[in-house]
Amino acid sequence: MATEEVNKPPTLPPYPEMIMKALEALNEENGSNKSAISKYIESTYGELPAGHSALLSEHLNKMKENGELDLWKNSYMKHDPNAPPKRGRGRPPKPKEPLPPGTVLGPSRPRGRPPKDPNAPPKPPKSTSGRPRGRPRKMARPSGGFDGATGSTAVTASSSGRPRGRPPKVKASLPEVSVQ
Structure with a gap:
């Protein structure tokens, strides 16, 4: 920085001024x-x-x-000096209460879950209600629907008495019109 101040013209006032x-x-x-400010x-x-620009940045940071x-x-x-301090973003931190003199703080706890003890005896398995975990499996149903070999539709009655799925499209034949 000393070399830059030597190179500046003698009529130039100091940067802070x-x-x-x-x-x-x-x-x-x-x-x-x-x-x-630079302009x-x-x-x-x-x-x-x-x-x-480098000198200006340096002096602005120092000031x-x-x-x-x-x-x-x-x-x-x-x-x-009379202006209240400007707050940053977010909620301000809670004020900390000073500790009484003579209080010794122990080491703070590390983050995360503590590691398992390798010398600990294994835990007994938890008693279960007899059912496996998770969603129960679907029950197997007899196949219903279109039979590709015979070309017919097998009907499986459900509790409502109707077959599953969309009913087949009915082909309507046009009535013959006689011309006299």
């Missing part, structure tokens, strides 16, 4: 983004060093970390 002037001049309610600096100060600027939705704004 240029950034603050840009934010004051732009005076946007929700702050200004990096590109708007303002370029239009105001004219000739800038070759790594201007944000130092608390001079606030970043909200990619927009930088001057830090107002």
